[in-house]
Amino acid sequence: MGLSENWKRLSAKQNASSPKKDKHILKIRKRSIAKATPKEREKPVKRLNQQKTPLEVYLWGKDNNNPAKEAVGKFVAIDCEFVGIGDNDESALARVSIVNYYGVLLLDTFVKPQGRVTNWRTWVSGVAPHHMAEAIPFAEAQKKVESLIKGKFLVGHALGGDLKCLELKHPRNKIRDTSKYSGFRVETKGHPPSLKKLVSQYFKYDIQKGLHSSVEDARATMALFRKFKSEIDQEAIAKYK
Numbered sequence: 001m002g003l004s005e006n007w008k009r010l011s012a013k014q015n016a017s018s019p020k021k022d023k024h025i026l027k028i029r030k031r032s033i034a035k036a037t038p039k040e041r042e043k044p045v046k047r048l049n050q051q052k053t054p055l056e057v058y059l060w061g062k063d064n065n066n067p068a069k070e071a072v073g074k075f076v077a078i079d080c081e082f083v084g085i086g087d088n089d090e091s092a093l094a095r096v097s098i099v100n101y102y103g104v105l106l107l108d109t110f111v112k113p114q115g116r117v118t119n120w121r122t123w124v125s126g127v128a129p130h131h132m133a134e135a136i137p138f139a140e141a142q143k144k145v146e147s148l149i150k151g152k153f154l155v156g157h158a159l160g161g162d163l164k165c166l167e168l169k170h171p172r173n174k175i176r177d178t179s180k181y182s183g184f185r186v187e188t189k190g191h192p193p194s195l196k197k198l199v200s201q202y203f204k205y206d207i208q209k210g211l212h213s214s215v216e217d218a219r220a221t222m223a224l225f226r227k228f229k230s231e232i233d234q235e236a237i238a239k240y241k
Contacts (some may be wrong), residue, residue: 059103077222084119126211
């Protein structure tokens with residue numbers, strides 16, 4: 001499946017209201033498209049684009065037909081979801097998502113935790129036992145992530161925890177951690193700022209409503225990074241030059 005197909009599929013999934021309504025809309029669209037002229041067939045695509053969240057609109061922009069935006073590019077954003085394993089409820093990787101500079105989904109997979117799961121943390125992680133049927137082994141997930149982020153500028157919010165659970169290292173001069181940007185820490189008096197609050201403040205949009213989505217969080221982080229790219233870049237360059 002191509003990246004553009006991934007984008008359309010995920011956008012439709014995230015904005016779906018109910019299975020019955022979706023099937024009804026799909027039937028109408030198929031019937032309309034079959035009878036439409038080539039020019040009219042573009043309209044359902046435009047309607048789909050209008051359903052994107054404010055973050056997706058910001059990241060993708062107004063140009064809906066630019067294949068270059070689907071490339072991996074120099075900047076990728078990552079976010080992970082964790083479950084608790086063992087008697088001490090230690091965090092273990094259970095899902096990892098990566099998007100490119102324009103929010104296009106490059107990787108989204110559930111991962112089999114390395115250990116006995118004692119706390120699924122579903123209320124926040126969104127991960128449940130049935131997801132393990134489609135989960136891939138940790139080593140495979142680690143390899144996929146390593147391949148995608150190698151040589152790239154890695155964007156994330158509190159990246160230390162993600163990289164630790166992935167058991168990966170990344171060059172410090174190529175890390176762009178939005179949780180460490182001093183401009184975001186002013187109001188929190190030096191403490192790591194909440195991704196949810198930052199997105200609400202700068203994009204007037206609520207994320208993490210109920211269960212978390214590592215895809216949504218990765219896009220949210222990339223959007224924040226892009227909005228303050230010059231400032232975050234300058235800080236990182238000064239720190240790790």
